[in-house]
Amino acid sequence: xxxxxxxxxxxxxxxxxxxxxxxxxxxxxxxxxxxxxxxxxxxxxxxxxxxxxxxxxxxxxxxxxxxxxxxxxxxxxxxxxxxxxxxxxxxxxxxxxxxxxxxxxxxxxxxxxxxxxxxxxxxxxxxxxxxxxxxxxxxxxxxxxxxxxxxxxxxxxxxxxxxxxxxxxxxxxxxxxxxxxxxxxxxxxxxxxxxxxxxxxxxxxxxxxxxxxxxxxxxxxxxxxxxxxxxxxxxxxxxxxxxxxxxxxxxxxxxxxxxxxxxxxxxxxxxxxxxxxxxxxxxxxxxxxxxxxxxxxxxxxxxxxxxxxxxxxxxxxxxxxxxxxxxxxxxxxxxxxxxxxxxxxxxxxxxxxxxxxxxxxxxxxxxxxxxxxxxxxxxxxxxxxxxxxxxxxxxxxxxxxxxxxxxxxxxxxxxxxxxxxxxxxxxxxxxxxxxxxxxxx
Numbered sequence: 001x002x003x004x005x006x007x008x009x010x011x012x013x014x015x016x017x018x019x020x021x022x023x024x025x026x027x028x029x030x031x032x033x034x035x036x037x038x039x040x041x042x043x044x045x046x047x048x049x050x051x052x053x054x055x056x057x058x059x060x061x062x063x064x065x066x067x068x069x070x071x072x073x074x075x076x077x078x079x080x081x082x083x084x085x086x087x088x089x090x091x092x093x094x095x096x097x098x099x100x101x102x103x104x105x106x107x108x109x110x111x112x113x114x115x116x117x118x119x120x121x122x123x124x125x126x127x128x129x130x131x132x133x134x135x136x137x138x139x140x141x142x143x144x145x146x147x148x149x150x151x152x153x154x155x156x157x158x159x160x161x162x163x164x165x166x167x168x169x170x171x172x173x174x175x176x177x178x179x180x181x182x183x184x185x186x187x188x189x190x191x192x193x194x195x196x197x198x199x200x201x202x203x204x205x206x207x208x209x210x211x212x213x214x215x216x217x218x219x220x221x222x223x224x225x226x227x228x229x230x231x232x233x234x235x236x237x238x239x240x241x242x243x244x245x246x247x248x249x250x251x252x253x254x255x256x257x258x259x260x261x262x263x264x265x266x267x268x269x270x271x272x273x274x275x276x277x278x279x280x281x282x283x284x285x286x287x288x289x290x291x292x293x294x295x296x297x298x299x300x301x302x303x304x305x306x307x308x309x310x311x312x313x314x315x316x317x318x319x320x321x322x323x324x325x326x327x328x329x330x331x332x333x334x335x336x337x338x339x340x341x342x343x344x345x346x347x348x349x350x351x352x353x354x355x356x357x358x359x360x361x362x363x364x365x366x367x368x369x370x371x372x373x374x375x376x377x378x379x380x381x382x383x384x385x386x387x388x389x390x391x392x393x394x395x396x397x398x399x400x401x402x403x404x405x406x407x408x409x410x411x412x413x414x415x416x417x418x419x420x421x422x423x424x425x426x427x428x429x430x431x432x433x434x435x436x437x438x439x440x441x
Contacts, residue, residue, distance in 0.1 A: 079283030091125035104304035112312035124166035132170035202243035218346035262401035348399035360409035
């Protein structure tokens with residue numbers, strides 16, 4: 001066993017070669033046992049992981065100009081305990097928080113709680129029902145989550161029903177109250193990289209298409225143009241297409257053509273406060289005792305004004321946690337990420353497949369050239385840096401989803417090239433070397 005440094009030594013210096021090789025092996029063993037080697041390996045793996053490259057390029061790119069700031073009113077573990085650790089978050093407390101967000105000029109309000117009842121006929125909470133019934137026409141858009149059930153049939157898994165809630169009647173007829181979907185597209189590795197922009201629930205040839213919070217945010221909160229009418233027409237077309245199997249013309253808005261959109265994550269699972277994202281424990285704003293919710297002192301307007309206020313839970317008992325490119329994350333933070341970049345998610349025109357494939361092929365050929373020209377370590381570093389630069393540039397020019405798609409094709413393609421290259425080398429050398437073709441010369 002010799003190191004590459006042996007090639008630099010005269011062939012008659014065998015003892016020195018063996019001593020040098022032993023020193024290198026011993027040093028490598030100490031590095032590995034000390035844990036530093038594992039960090040090096042993880043760093044190299046990062047250069048071959050599209051998710052990690054995507055996360056890094058988002059850190060580099062900073063806050064997008066068209067980002068929508070979000071404030072999360074968080075029902076965390078401390079809040080849940082203070083409110084009595086009830087199995088269901090008290091709806092009276094939600095009503096109070098919604099009203100405070102409205103009074104303090106929130107741009108929109110999203111309630112990420114399941115409002116259905118496990119027992120049919122359960123009456124609504126009086127405070128929340130009263131708030132919805134009297135919700136002013138001039139109040140900010142209020143989005144409530146509709147629970148959607150799925151079933152498997154001969155055509156695969158389909159949305160079978162939209163569960164009713166005790167609040168349907170109270171919210172009916174309110175143009176600024178929308179029922180939305182918060183469904184994620186979960187990959188085969190159980191990671192969330194995409195959200196559903198809408199979900200159609202069919203009843204024969206008719207039905208209802210529920211928009212995502214990102215779709216509603218992009219339609220109603222962009223200062224340059226509001227698309228309330230376009231959104232209604234778009235959802236009607238989705239029902240005609242998804243349920244009635246009709247052929248519809250491309251929509252006037254939005255340009256997004258696919259039901260699922262890649263999320264450009266900019267908020268990590270830690271949810272640290274920044275200009276883009278504020279996180280406030282709901283228990284600091286509201287108390288709940290004996291069925292009555294009350295404000296916990298004076299509430300500052302600043303965390304609400306002009307921002308999308310999101311009510312959600314991160315406490316451990318919620319069970320609402322997912323793997324993402326930025327690590328394990330509560331579902332409400334995935335929702336927050338989609339709202340922050342709603343405009344980019346919804347209004348970025350789709351990139352033709354041939355364009356993505358051409359870019360991926362060009363990048364793959366460049367990787368292959370580097371692998372042929374450099375030893376392993378510098379090759380991996382160069383490929384990682386080029387991947388990062390390409391992802392950053394393509395994301396800025398063609399959209400984040402296009403950049404991720406290109407890298408996700410090019411990097412595995414390069415790994416496949418290395419595998420095929422090694423197999424071909426072994427096959428061609430086998431006749432001359434036999435089993436020794438499996439060893440490096």
